[in-house]
Amino acid sequence: MPQNIYDEPIFFEGYKNLRQADTGLNGALEMPALRELLPDLAGARILDLGCGFGDFARHARSIGANSVVALDVSQNMISEARKLTDDASIDYICHSIEGYRPSSEGFDLIVSSMALHYVEDYKAVVNIVYGSLTAGGKFIFSVEHPSCTANPIGWLRDEDGLPTNWPLDRYQDEGIRQTTWFVDDVLKYHRTTETYVSVLLNAGFRLDHFKEPKPTEQALTERPSLSINLRRPPVLLLGATKQT
Numbered sequence: 001m002p003q004n005i006y007d008e009p010i011f012f013e014g015y016k017n018l019r020q021a022d023t024g025l026n027g028a029l030e031m032p033a034l035r036e037l038l039p040d041l042a043g044a045r046i047l048d049l050g051c052g053f054g055d056f057a058r059h060a061r062s063i064g065a066n067s068v069v070a071l072d073v074s075q076n077m078i079s080e081a082r083k084l085t086d087d088a089s090i091d092y093i094c095h096s097i098e099g100y101r102p103s104s105e106g107f108d109l110i111v112s113s114m115a116l117h118y119v120e121d122y123k124a125v126v127n128i129v130y131g132s133l134t135a136g137g138k139f140i141f142s143v144e145h146p147s148c149t150a151n152p153i154g155w156l157r158d159e160d161g162l163p164t165n166w167p168l169d170r171y172q173d174e175g176i177r178q179t180t181w182f183v184d185d186v187l188k189y190h191r192t193t194e195t196y197v198s199v200l201l202n203a204g205f206r207l208d209h210f211k212e213p214k215p216t217e218q219a220l221t222e223r224p225s226l227s228i229n230l231r232r233p234p235v236l237l238l239g240a241t242k243q244t
């Protein structure tokens, strides 16, 4: 059973405020980098794993996708996504990524933004994804970077509170981590970059993209504090194709 921390009221309030004020890394860094990797979506059938408020689903439809199945384990996130969407070709489903078994019909693109580090069995998900794509279909996803999930204690700071360094530790010790984000005991799963890539290759994918996105120039100008993300990579972004 996944944790479903986005249905915890204090966490949800904090996360919603972060996204509404756009003070996180999504708009400044992760979303533009992921969208750059998208193939032509005209007519595409898409699955979004961990869709949150449905931003990607609406974007995909606005640039020509045929339909999007968007799933999330959090009822709060799905309810917000439904409120923000007026489109019968987006199907929001409240379901865990781990337990979801798509119909055999096939997707042309499966996307997941910043959700798979909450999933314990990454390999099982990759195999389901592979089986649910059409030949030549794409799997594009981002996760919290392994240099952040390995030892999630955040920046070490000097007596003035300025960040001195980001301690990397327990890198090869894959598995569960308890972290604090809005609330204590948020569970995430650490994997090495090697695991993220080799599981894709072993499933039969061809790796197309391996990215560690930086804040855009525009984002750095508007929010100079984002430059801290040049000191360690916050996000890992991968793109792969199901080989024919």
Ligand SMILES: C[S@@+](CC[C@H](N)C(=O)[O-])C[C@H]1O[C@@H](n2cnc3c(N)ncnc32)[C@H](O)[C@@H]1O
Pocket: 002, 003, 004, 006, 026, 049, 050, 051, 052, 053, 054, 055, 071, 072, 073, 074, 077, 095, 096, 097, 098, 112, 113, 114, 115, 118, 119
């Ligand atoms: C950081 S948010 C990202 C939301 C969205 N993809 C975006 O980029 O705006 C992570 C999302 O993954 C969902 N999530 C986490 N673990 C999940 C799981 N095991 N199954 C389905 N959804 C999950 C959360 O409920 C949350 O909405």
